[in-house]
Amino acid sequence: MPLPIDRVLPAPVPPQARQYRVRVRDGVRLATDVYLPPSDPPDQDEQGGLPTVLIRLPYDKNSRYVFTDRIAERFTAHGYAVAVQDVRGKFRSEGATLPFVHESADGYDTIEWITHQAWSNGRVGMFGDSYYGNTQWAAVAAQHPALRAIVPRVTAADFNAMFRDAGREGGRDEGRGGVRELPPPVWREGVGYFAQHWVGRDTYAYEPDPAQRPAIDQYEQAFTAIGARSAWFSLLAPNRVDLCTQFGRHPFDARPVPVLHCLGWYDNIVRAHMRDYLDLASRPEWDAVQYLWAGAVDHENYRLDNAPVAAEDDHATDEAALTRMLDGYLDPAVAFLDVFLQGAAPVSSLPKVAWELGHAGWRTAASWPPPQARPVSFRLADPAAATGPLPGGGLVTEDGTVADGSSEVSEVSWVHDPEAPVPSPVENSFAYLQTHPDLAPLAARADVLAFATAPFAEPLDLAGPVTAELRVASNGPVFDVFAKLADLAPDGTARLVVRGQVQADDRANGPLHIDLSHTGYRVRAGHRLALLVSSSDFPLFLPAPGTGENPWTATAVRPTTQRLVTGGDRPSRLTVTVLPPETD
Incomplete structure (x- = not known):
């Protein structure tokens, strides 16, 4: 058809x-x-x-x-x-x-x-x-x-940074051989922009079926029907090269x-x-x-x-x-x-x-982040509870600093199935706040990990960068890690605050550093911070096929198992930047 x-x-x-x-x-x-x-x-x-x-x-x-x-x-x-x-x-x-x-x-x-x-x-x-x-x-x-x-x-x-910040500059693996830059997950939505806006003088709007494999085929069908093709799409998919913009x-x-x-x-x-x-x-x-x-x-x-x-x-x-x-x-x-x-x-x-x-x-x-802002870290705790619904596992601080090895080493695994990926919460991430969906249903999935703080007695004001260091490994050759920080309200709804994602491979044996960007956000009294971790976000991103092949051209897929480790002297952690409490 x-x-x-x-x-x-x-x-x-x-x-x-x-x-x-x-x-x-x-x-x-x-x-x-x-x-x-x-x-x-x-x-x-x-x-x-x-x-x-x-x-x-x-x-x-x-x-x-x-x-x-x-x-x-x-x-x-x-x-x-x-x-x-x-x-x-x-x-x-x-x-x-x-x-x-x-x-x-x-x-x-x-x-x-x-x-x-x-x-x-x-x-x-x-x-x-x-x-x-x-x-x-x-x-x-x-x-x-x-x-x-x-x-x-x-x-x-x-514009290269739009694609690189998903991984090459937004995340790295401190594994064997020191810090190693990581390629990004495949941002299908972003690459698709070039296929519709830069294929000819006019714009051509169409909706490829994201579940069809290979993923590139319907774009090629569209180029044939239009009678022209997008040179930039050809560079980004399937070649995945850096663009000189x-x-x-x-x-x-x-x-x-x-x-x-x-x-x-x-x-x-x-x-x-x-x-x-x-x-x-x-x-x-x-x-x-x-x-x-x-x-x-x-x-x-x-x-x-x-x-x-x-x-x-x-x-x-x-x-x-x-x-x-x-x-x-x-x-x-x-x-x-x-x-x-x-x-x-x-x-x-x-x-x-x-x-x-x-x-x-x-x-x-006078500057950003505000001069009085400071980092506060939370270690991921009780990972066995993380595969359940929110609040899941814990995000724990001790006197405003990360616990220094006082917790035992523990881990949790989840399966990434390319045939049943974690669904994207929105169809169009450029207009995220148009729907600003509840992420709690995603957190309840077995292939999504969730960790949350205790409710805050007083407002917590975020003002600056948010990062995650996650000790994640996989039995697959290449895997993606998506991290979303949400505001978990007393009624159980969870709304996105910031997000980030990286791609890693089977050589990863150190923490993945994920840049979740910057924010200015008040976590109100009675609310919690919740961190959601998964290996897919589909169809905004093409899921890793589990075979190491290019997701644009892959025809075969297989499930992979990811494992998150925390505790000991190198816990997986979330770090936010906060302002001191307001005083009257």
């Missing part, structure tokens, strides 16, 4: 925009909408020009999904011109459909074009999410002197520009974005102009305060909800660009770090 494929064509250009064809250095023309303020715009400079906000994206500049007309309305009301561009090879723009390769040069040439327009005062800032956050870093690498500030949201300077100078080696990093605690690529911020904050020449905004939001800008999201609060479908969402989405960017593009407020008016403590509101800090 043919795979149903929906071809998504460009939406009409809105009447308030004028579309231009911007010719770049190799003759390719890029479709660019320009929005200008009303006839009497505020705060023009002496020459009558305006600062410009540039947005370069591959998702159809006129689609309801990216709502750039609504974004432009907010910026033009503050005295900005706005230029929104389909990147090369997408929708109305000419050129080959190939991500990353031309973004640096095309960004430079577009900024150069802006500076020669009558409505421009020669100062440009950039804004946008995800891929169009990455196009900002590509422009930074090109070093056009007119680029004065950027606001990358839920993104990464190197920045060509020429790396943006961090370029001239520093002011950056407002906007990331979400529930964004599925938050590790990569936080790594960018921490890297630049460690460089004196960049740190001076680095700013962080970190909210309890996911990749699609759903908020923890609204989760799970009711229909009337869903900005993807409800216009009033979109209007409400835009306040929190755009206000930090407007305030930031007002400082660095318009000089409307002093630099001192901007907090270096503005961050949301989930369930407890917004805070500011």
Whole structure:
């Protein structure tokens, strides 16, 4: 039966925009909408020009999904011109459909074009999410002197990090021969993005059956039906190679520009974005102009305060909800660009770090993590109870530190069956908070381990990195370990706080280090922290087949047994970063 494929064509250009064809250095023309303020715009400079906000994206500049007309309305009301561009090879723009390769040069040439327009005062800032956050870093690498500030949201300077942080940089095995970098589990959802958005000028939406083997076959069927294929998909599946997503100078080696990093605690690529911020904050020449905004939001800008999201609060479908969402989405960017593009407020008016403590509101800090935060570790205890429902085994501290070998060595095993993998709690991890599901049913499975603290008598405020060191081995050649930290409520429901995953092999005989990312989150009084450990998360990730073969091309599978060991002088442990208790 043919795979149903929906071809998504460009939406009409809105009447308030004028579309231009911007010719770049190799003759390719890029479709660019320009929005200008009303006839009497505020705060023009002496020459009558305006600062410009540039947005370069591959998702159809006129689609309801990216709502750039609504974004432009907010910026033009503050005295900005706005230029929104389909990147090369997408929708109305000419050129080959190939991500990353031309973004640096095309960004430079577009900024150069802006500076020669009558409505421009020669100062440009950039804004946008995800891929169009990455196009900002590509422009930074090109070093056009007119680029004065950027606001990358839920993104990464190197898209490779989205795939590497699942394992190569998010986890390692301290086994024989010292620290050894690990490859990541196969993020099917992430690789599938390239198969749908980068196979041609338009987007092709289709839903392959994730249970079919080999997993790659239905994607190949789709490419045949479309009459084109995605070069980047071919690199990632089945080859699983590193992608060179920045060509020429790396943006961090370029001239520093002011950056407002906007990331979400529930964004599925938050590790990569936080790594960018921490890297630049460690460089004196960049740190001076680095700013962080970190909210309890996911990749699609759903908020923890609204989760799970009711229909009337869903900005993807409800216009009033979109209007409400835009306040929190755009206000930090407007305030930031007002400082660095318009000089409307002093630099001192901007907090270096503005961050949301989930369930407890917004805070500011001089740096991240907040200077007063400290690590607290919990050792995994009573593993025999971990295969049952929550609360399962224990997460135990003694006077705020890990017990130093006072517990006996113990272990627990579970079976990973590729034919019956642990189901993913959401269909779309980019919009995790849209449903924010209860993880307690997963914890009750025999192939999921669960460990929990005792209920906290007082609130526990998490503010910084979360990591796990798990002593896990397998009788299979290659295996995955997924770790999810949840808030276990008194009513028995468990909601995700952070997550991480690594891949290991049969040589692993030391602890697996799993980066569960950073968070700002209040565990309320009476609640517990719960750690869930499994070997699959399907279909967001392809399950390890148990044979050592590539999960994209494997046709045969076999169950494997994983074994977690804790206690003694090297217990498996969870480490969180906490703030001191609040005092009146």
